[in-house]
Amino acid sequence: DIVMTQSPLSLPVTPGEPASIFCRSSQSLLHVNGYNYLDWYLQKPGQSPQLLIYLGSNRASGVPDRFSGSGSGTDFTLNISRVEAEDVGVYYCMQVLQTPLLITFGPGTKVDIK
């Protein structure tokens, strides 16, 4: 199975400052169609996860533009340009290997306010 790792696992942040979360896959997520099959989710306290980024760098509908995804192959980054208090929660990366279909989440990065 593909193993997903994230760093850091805990990230204290200061509102207004940038923040980055890293995700690494044990095998390449670059599909032959040129897309990276890597998503990012945020699970706010007490809520269901919500989609932030899909196919590596596409912001989901309604997601503020302070969130951006980058990377290719095995190494990916979620950037928050200016953290807001509402961004606290656990961030997960997720890979979607297609053949055979295997979906794996990373261990999560807990973001809270310093």
Place this chain on the structure above:
Amino acid sequence: QVTLRESGPALVKPTQTLTLTCTFSGFSLGTTGMCVSWIRQPPGKALEWLARIDWDDDKYYSTSLKTRLTISKDTSKNQVVLTMTNMDPVDTATYYCARIRLVSGPQGFDYWGQGTLVTVSS
């Protein structure tokens, strides 16, 4: 608008079979590219994908759990059902269903249910 809602027992005994139903609205599993997955989350732990069923009735399962899982759909009722056999206390978790569309690649789980907590205990 798109909504999903999970339903099922809150408590099951070890060795029993769990049956969960995801009832959704705002889309049809008869539409090309539409899929529904089940994902679970033990208390305080990370998310774990379980299974997916597609508009064309293709089914996919977690490698580690595939011998215990069955996913099915009733397109006319807008429901997806997951059964998990031989339940164990380690299966205690919040179980979510979520929608994903396949359009030149998977578009992410864009809608989630609120989750249902299932406790396995005698």
